[in-house]
Amino acid sequence: MLAELFKEMEQSIIDGDEDLSTEFAKKAVTLKIHPLEAITNGFMVGVTYIGDQFGRGEAFLPELVMAGEAMKAAIAVLEPELLKLGESREMLGRVVLATVEGDIHEIGKTLVGTMLSASGFEVFDLGVDQPADKIIGKALEVNANLIGMSALLTTTMVRQREVIEELDKESLRPRIKVMVGGAPITKDWVNKIKADGYSEDAIGAVKIAKQLVDRADA
């Protein structure tokens, strides 16, 4: 039955059907399925499928947009549940989070932000398409320990390096650490741009963030 629901979730994203993805996300809540399990085993499978189809020229922009909207709708239902799972506790650190300039992909970044909040971080999510000066300015304004940058395009990954270079020019590291992520980000890239941390997914991002603020024990 669970496998069937995951399949329905996947299909609702492939069909770009916000109503259905919302309905299945609500069903997951009612059935007390862990929200991350619903995202990973259900909705993510659908959005990855459409992304691959798009990459091969077998799906087109409207389908990508509709899949993105259906995915956002499902996550909007599951987000409060994720936050509920992390009961309030001591604050582990302040994170300024953004998708880099030129890039409007927000779903993964938002998920990472939700998981960080649920785990005890104070998150300042600047949203998408954020230039280096805005990101660094906010980090200074709120006295952040960590900057988290998401990039989903091979053409925008370079913006992560720009922010790091700017931070180093101003001698703001290691006071402010940098974590990067997003589908095209690899360990090689992370080493190349000298980021402090990297994760492939939202759960890993929490683990790395804790290490970077020296709270791996929390």
Ligand code: B1M
């Ligand atoms: Co776009 N898109 N898109 N897209 N899109 C990709 C990324 C693409 C791989 C699809 C493909 O061709 N196969 C491709 C990039 C190719 C490349 O650069 N190599 C692509 C393209 C080309 C484009 C456009 C250029 C298309 C066009 O206009 N011709 C355009 C660019 C717009 C722009 O940004 N300037 C575009 C637009 C869009 C939409 C707006 C339609 C929509 C986004 C909607 C939205 O966000 N509101 C969209 C979508 C939905 C996708 C795919 C299908 C799905 C992305 C997603 O939301 N995944 C994507 C294909 C794919 O990734 N397989 C694709 C679900 C999300 C939960 O995963 O974001 O990977 P993800 O986040 C993960 C991890 O990466 C990690 O944790 C998250 C949770 O596990 N993570 C972090 C993410 N950020 C992190 C930060 C961290 C740590 C971990 O620390 C700070």
